Amino acid sequence: MTTREALTTLLDNAENGCIDIEEVKLVFAELEQNYCEDTEDGLYWKRVCRIQQSQTEKGLKKYGQRLEDNNSLSEIERLEYLEEELIDGLMYIEHIKEKWQEQDPERLR
Numbered sequence: 001m002t003t004r005e006a007l008t009t010l011l012d013n014a015e016n017g018c019i020d021i022e023e024v025k026l027v028f029a030e031l032e033q034n035y036c037e038d039t040e041d042g043l044y045w046k047r048v049c050r051i052q053q054s055q056t057e058k059g060l061k062k063y064g065q066r067l068e069d070n071n072s073l074s075e076i077e078r079l080e081y082l083e084e085e086l087i088d089g090l091m092y093i094e095h096i097k098e099k100w101q102e103q104d105p106e107r108l109r
Contacts, residue, residue, distance in 0.1 A: 009023075009027070010023065010024065010027045
Protein backbone atom coordinates (compact mmCIF):
# COMPACT_ATOMS: atom_id res chain seq x y z
CA MET A 1 0.00 0.00 0.00
CA THR A 2 1.38 3.40 -0.93
CA THR A 3 1.39 6.33 1.45
CA ARG A 4 -1.33 8.03 -0.59
CA GLU A 5 -3.51 4.89 -0.47
CA ALA A 6 -3.02 4.54 3.27
CA LEU A 7 -4.02 8.16 3.89
CA THR A 8 -7.01 7.89 1.56
CA THR A 9 -8.23 4.79 3.38
CA LEU A 10 -7.75 6.46 6.73
CA LEU A 11 -9.68 9.57 5.65
CA ASP A 12 -12.49 7.51 4.10
CA ASN A 13 -12.88 5.52 7.29
CA ALA A 14 -12.81 8.69 9.41
CA GLU A 15 -15.58 10.23 7.29
CA ASN A 16 -17.66 7.07 7.73
CA GLY A 17 -17.11 7.13 11.49
CA CYS A 18 -15.44 3.72 11.54
CA ILE A 19 -11.82 4.38 12.38
CA ASP A 20 -9.87 2.68 15.12
CA ILE A 21 -6.54 3.42 16.76
CA GLU A 22 -4.86 0.31 15.31
CA GLU A 23 -5.63 1.50 11.81
CA VAL A 24 -4.15 4.91 12.63
CA LYS A 25 -1.00 3.23 13.97
CA LEU A 26 -0.68 1.17 10.78
CA VAL A 27 -0.99 4.27 8.60
CA PHE A 28 1.64 6.11 10.61
CA ALA A 29 3.95 3.11 10.39
CA GLU A 30 3.45 3.13 6.62
CA LEU A 31 4.23 6.84 6.50
CA GLU A 32 7.42 6.37 8.49
CA GLN A 33 8.53 3.44 6.38
CA ASN A 34 8.00 5.32 3.11
CA TYR A 35 9.27 8.73 4.20
CA CYS A 36 12.76 8.22 2.80
CA GLU A 37 11.49 6.93 -0.50
CA ASP A 38 8.86 9.66 -0.86
CA THR A 39 11.19 12.57 -0.22
CA GLU A 40 12.68 14.43 -3.16
CA ASP A 41 15.72 15.44 -1.15
CA GLY A 42 19.18 14.31 -2.18
CA LEU A 43 20.91 11.00 -1.83
CA TYR A 44 22.68 11.97 1.40
CA TRP A 45 19.44 12.92 3.12
CA LYS A 46 17.89 9.59 2.11
CA ARG A 47 20.84 7.76 3.66
CA VAL A 48 20.56 9.80 6.86
CA CYS A 49 16.84 9.12 6.98
CA ARG A 50 17.35 5.36 6.64
CA ILE A 51 19.96 5.42 9.40
CA GLN A 52 17.55 7.35 11.62
CA GLN A 53 14.83 4.78 10.96
CA SER A 54 17.23 1.98 11.84
CA GLN A 55 18.28 3.75 15.04
CA THR A 56 14.64 4.25 16.00
CA GLU A 57 13.92 0.54 15.49
CA LYS A 58 17.00 -0.39 17.52
CA GLY A 59 15.94 1.97 20.30
CA LEU A 60 12.42 0.55 20.36
CA LYS A 61 13.80 -2.97 20.68
CA LYS A 62 16.31 -2.03 23.37
CA TYR A 63 14.35 0.53 25.42
CA GLY A 64 10.75 -0.07 24.39
CA GLN A 65 10.26 3.57 23.42
CA ARG A 66 11.47 6.29 21.09
CA LEU A 67 14.01 8.84 22.22
CA GLU A 68 11.45 11.64 22.09
CA ASP A 69 9.06 9.62 24.26
CA ASN A 70 11.64 9.04 27.00
CA ASN A 71 10.79 11.54 29.73
CA SER A 72 12.92 9.86 32.39
CA LEU A 73 16.16 11.59 31.35
CA SER A 74 17.03 15.08 32.50
CA GLU A 75 18.42 17.62 30.07
CA ILE A 76 21.90 17.20 31.56
CA GLU A 77 21.69 13.42 31.12
CA ARG A 78 20.71 13.89 27.49
CA LEU A 79 23.64 16.26 26.97
CA GLU A 80 26.01 13.78 28.61
CA TYR A 81 24.79 10.99 26.32
CA LEU A 82 25.26 13.27 23.31
CA GLU A 83 28.74 14.17 24.54
CA GLU A 84 29.65 10.48 24.79
CA GLU A 85 28.34 9.81 21.27
CA LEU A 86 30.30 12.75 19.85
CA ILE A 87 33.48 11.56 21.55
CA ASP A 88 32.95 8.10 20.06
CA GLY A 89 32.56 9.75 16.65
CA LEU A 90 35.82 11.64 17.10
CA MET A 91 37.57 8.42 18.03
CA TYR A 92 36.30 6.76 14.84
CA ILE A 93 37.55 9.73 12.79
CA GLU A 94 41.02 9.51 14.30
CA HIS A 95 41.15 5.75 13.77
CA ILE A 96 40.19 6.05 10.09
CA LYS A 97 42.65 8.90 9.51
CA GLU A 98 45.42 6.77 11.00
CA LYS A 99 44.55 3.83 8.76
CA TRP A 100 44.44 6.06 5.69
CA GLN A 101 47.78 7.61 6.61
CA GLU A 102 49.31 4.13 6.91
CA GLN A 103 47.91 3.11 3.51
CA ASP A 104 48.67 6.31 1.62
CA PRO A 105 50.56 9.12 3.40
CA GLU A 106 49.57 11.60 0.68
CA ARG A 107 45.86 10.97 1.11
CA LEU A 108 45.36 13.38 4.02
CA ARG A 109 47.38 16.30 2.68
